[in-house]
Amino acid sequence: MSVARFWREIPSRYNLIGSKCGNCNKIMFPPRFICPYCRRTGKLEPYNLRKKGKIVSYTVVHAAANGFEEQAPYTLAIVELDDGPSVTTQITDCNHSEINIGDTVELVFRRMGQDGEDGVIYYGYKGRLLK
Amino acid sequence: MAVGITGYGVYVPRYRIKAEEIAKVWGADPEKIKHGLNITEKSVPGPDEDAATIAVEAARNAVSHAGINARDIGVIYVGSESHPYAVKPTATIVAEAIEATPNLTAADYEFACKAGTAGLQACMGVVGFGMMNYGMAIGTDTSQGAPGDALEYTAAAGGASFIIGNNGSEAIATIEGTCSFTTDTPDFWRREMRPYPRHGGRFTGKPAYFKHVLSATHALLRKLKLTPQDFAYAVFHQPNGKFPVQAAKELGFSKTQVAQGLLTPKIGNTYSAASMLGLASVLDIAKPNERILVVSYGSGAGSDAFSILTHDAIEKKRKNTVPISKYINQKEYVDYSTYAKYRGLLVK
Amino acid sequence: MRDVAVIGVGLTKFGELWDVSFRELMLEAGVRALEDAGIDGRQLDAMYTGNMSAGQFINQEHVSSLVADHAGLVPIPATRVEAACASGGLALRHAIIAVASGLHDFVVASGIEKMTDIMTAGATGALATAADQEWEVYQGATFPGLYALMARRHMYEFGTTEEHLANVAVKNHENAFLNPCAQYHLKVSVEDVMNSSPVSLPLKLLDCSPITDGAACVILAPAEKARMFTDTPILVAGTGQASDHISLHSRTSLTGLNATVEAAKVAYKMAKVGPKDIDLAEVHDCFTIAEIMAIEDLGFCKKGDGGKMTAEGQTTLNSAKPINTSGGLKGKGHPVGATGIAQAVEIVSQLRGETGKRQINKADVGMTHNVGGSGGTAVIHIFRRAD
Structure with missing residues (x-):
């Protein structure tokens, strides 16, 4: 990934900045450029989503995605945020056996990967069980 | 102008490795090591953690504890000797992740284990002078110890963040004064391009740690006309569990004064975060009007001593803290091979 | 037209x-x-x-x-x-x-x-580009991972079991055994599937297409x-295509593909048939869970009953609703760009009565169901014998 491609999504990756439509009040994440509900009559503004939600589904990934080999096996989940939208995210700092659908998680700031040993480090959000 | 602590936040990774587990690998006697260093286990960062992620969680906790808008923070200093990049700042990552950007200044400090308190002093200056309303000083590290070296039993990970502001009603404590004692005493170093530090063995004790910690403390007590009895708590830099206890004894502080701020036996040496985490641990339980001594030490850097007096707000704001005990108690042990994998010790 | x-x-x-x-x-x-x-x-x-x-x-x-x-x-x-x-x-x-x-x-x-x-790592990486690079793959998502998320949720909502999933693989390997063009001529048992190495749990190696x-x-x-060219022309009775959010997390349901439902509606309407009229179907079983969801979304059974229907043998070669007689993506193989066409080849050959040992008895109306990504695209075709 080019540096610019990582960099331009930093607000969303670090701080969960999504969109809110001033017309229909729907909250969206990741940010959108056109409201799918109001289309051109929508008025999208940046919106800061709360970093909390609950697990809708999860899987323990053994065959890791490229760049994630050292973290395998890792838990990948879909988390429905308290503000409505869902995100795909790893669940960090957990025993795979302790995860259940419905568990509440907070999104924390973690390393996602890197562009090789001498490239930039990618940061972003990961879920962590709230207990 | 006196400045106050508006809020603080900490973070310690969840993973731990026991001294026994490390000793087993090197054929060492675990009881001798545990007794000799006064340690039991140390924290280990997860594979997705580094000094920046640790700093961010501590900083986010500090902002919620302080109850301020992060955009009002005018300066962020991040002290570490394990910045994720050799060249490219950590402080901007933190600033971005707590949404303090873009109207602030920031800098990374690298000043052995007192890089965090050096940032604290700089914040005192900036805020005290009225340049900024709030400054944030962070000590964070995922410290390195060569496999098999004595350091491996203690080199741990953690971070603490302090928000320095005015000394008004929102301050949980006043920083009454600070004194530093600085010389070039190379008892521990890491050369460019080298993965692990080296140290001077027993030379790290008397002429290094003790001389600087004791001198800075004496200077502060003289300056503020205080004696050890004026303090409810004392926190010393803690490369192991033994040095701070011995320093306290030589200075005339009791074991009770030191106990609450002594974390190394449970989480290891968190380097730039060590004395700041000790202070946070004290603030987690301190009552108003209690005085705390904090003394950092950095190898080849020196010592910074602080006298801190708590205020009423400390109890009001306590509901917003994530206490260090939560991070210390939520732990999971890893074996040496997992530790080696997480710390990148495996050659591929 | x-x-x-x-x-x-x-x-x-x-x-x-x-x-x-x-x-x-x-x-x-x-x-x-x-x-x-x-x-x-x-x-x-x-x-x-x-x-x-x-x-x-x-x-x-x-x-x-x-x-x-x-x-x-x-x-x-x-x-x-x-x-x-x-x-x-x-x-x-x-x-x-x-x-x-x-x-x-x-x-x-x-x-x-x-x-x-x-x-292989390059190939799986290439396949992952069908998912949302910024918000799925960046987070560590893989294709088996995304389908595993659907599988886990399906298990949670409907009581589908890993054995149900395994039955899809068993059946499709049986069918592939009779298909000379198939990648695998290797029968597997439920135990084989259950004991195969974990890929993205609950999906294991034998739950995945190769x-x-x-x-x-x-x-x-x-x-x-x-008829200038053949005595058995096969008519395209219906075609339907639909899109959906590219990211799984943006969809309203994790237990079915809305693109399949929408594309099927259009294709059924155009062909003037319903699920009951389909004699056989080639469905997109890139993972075992995908076949279970497909037979539900296409209306061959009630939502949630796909696992049971499969385990009860209601989709085998000799059943009333043979699914993936070719062996499917699972047994025949899944050269991704070729799969949608290969499905049509199987249906046409079955409708002509030319598939030898795996020929089913009644083959008048057949369907193909081809999915892109984790469900961002679905294309469905219905074929019918001209006579």
């Missing part, structure tokens, strides 16, 4: 074809289809090629012209169509539209993927001209 018929089909062997190049592969399928139709290449008006990612797999883009060139078909219009794993189905749909519109008479719909010229080289080709003609 004119009725469209299939007058010829061609398929290569599917598998790890180390000695065959991209271009040879495509030509092999094409020549077989031409021979099957008894048509001369010079009579062809246009060609549509489904290909997901030659750019990533063999570092070659612009494959439409490459194929036309090596097939000796230049200067006919040659178009590449891409919708991840639904590229083939989509190429077929565009070929159908071209003939139905009256713009062209004889049109080739082909599909190809040469996946083994890069290492990485495959292969190509497929069908030749279309206006229905009124089809």
Whole structure:
């Protein structure tokens, strides 16, 4: 990934900045450029989503995605945020056996990967069980 | 102008490795090591953690504890000797992740284990002078110890963040004064391009740690006309569990004064975060009007001593803290091979 | 709009074809289809090629012209169509539209993927580009991972079990055993699947379709001209296509593909049939859970009953609703761009009664169901015997 491609999504990756439509009040994440509900009559503004939600589904990934080999096996989940939208995210700092659908998680700031040993480090959000 | 602590936040990774587990690998006697260093286990960062992620969680906790808008923070200093990049700042990552950007200044400090308190002093200056309303000083590290070296039993990970502001009603404590004692005493170093530090063995004790910690403390007590009895708590830099206890004894502080701020036996040496985490641990339980001594030490850097007096707000704001005990108690042990994998010790 | 018929089909062997190049592969399928139709290449008006990612797999883009060139078909219009794993189905749909519109008479719909010229990690990485790079793959999502998320939720909501999933693999390997072109001629048991190594739990190795080289080709003609070439023209009775959010997390349901439901509605309506009228279907079983969701979304059973229906043997070769008689993506192999066309080849061959040992008794109406990504695209076709 080019540096610019990582960099331009930093607000969303670090701080969960999504969109809110001033017309229909729907909250969206990741940010959108056109409201799918109001289309051109929508008025999208940046919106800061709360970093909390609950697990809708999860899987323990053994065959890791490229760049994630050292973290395998890792838990990948879909988390429905308290503000409505869902995100795909790893669940960090957990025993795979302790995860259940419905568990509440907070999104924390973690390393996602890197562009090789001498490239930039990618940061972003990961879920962590709230207990 | 006196400045106050508006809020603080900490973070310690969840993973731990026991001294026994490390000793087993090197054929060492675990009881001798545990007794000799006064340690039991140390924290280990997860594979997705580094000094920046640790700093961010501590900083986010500090902002919620302080109850301020992060955009009002005018300066962020991040002290570490394990910045994720050799060249490219950590402080901007933190600033971005707590949404303090873009109207602030920031800098990374690298000043052995007192890089965090050096940032604290700089914040005192900036805020005290009225340049900024709030400054944030962070000590964070995922410290390195060569496999098999004595350091491996203690080199741990953690971070603490302090928000320095005015000394008004929102301050949980006043920083009454600070004194530093600085010389070039190379008892521990890491050369460019080298993965692990080296140290001077027993030379790290008397002429290094003790001389600087004791001198800075004496200077502060003289300056503020205080004696050890004026303090409810004392926190010393803690490369192991033994040095701070011995320093306290030589200075005339009791074991009770030191106990609450002594974390190394449970989480290891968190380097730039060590004395700041000790202070946070004290603030987690301190009552108003209690005085705390904090003394950092950095190898080849020196010592910074602080006298801190708590205020009423400390109890009001306590509901917003994530206490260090939560991070210390939520732990999971890893074996040496997992530790080696997480710390990148495996050659591929 | 004119009725469209299939007058010829061609398929290569599917598998790890180390000695065959991209271009040879495509030509092999094409020549077989031409021979099957008894048509001369010079009579062809246009060609549509489904290909997901030659750019990533063999570092070659612009494959439409490459194929036309090596097939000796230049200067006919040659178009590449891409919708991840639904590229083939989509190429077929565009070929159908071209003939139905009256713009062209004889049109080739082909599909190809040469996946083994890069290492497995590269291939899985290439496949993952069908998911949302910024918000899924950045987070560590893999394709098996996304389908595993659907599987876990399906298990949670409907009580589907890992054994139910395994039954899909068992059945499709049985069918593939009877298909000479299939990648695997290897029967597996439920235990084999359950004991295979974890990929993305609850999905295990034998829940996943393989990485495959292969190509497929069908030749279309206006229905009124089809009998000039064949006694058994197969009519395209319906075609439907739908899109959905590319990211799984943006969808309203994790236990079915809305694109499938929407595409099926259109195709059923056009063909004037319902789920009960479908004699057999080739569905997109890139993972075992995908077949279970597909038979539900296509209306072959109630939502949530797909696992049970499969485990009870109601989708085997001899059942009332044979699913994936070819072996499916699971047993026959899944050269992604070729899959949608290969499904049509199987249905046409079954409707003609030409599939030998795996021929089913009653085959008048058949369906293909091809999915792109984790469900961002679905393409469905319904075929019928002309007599």
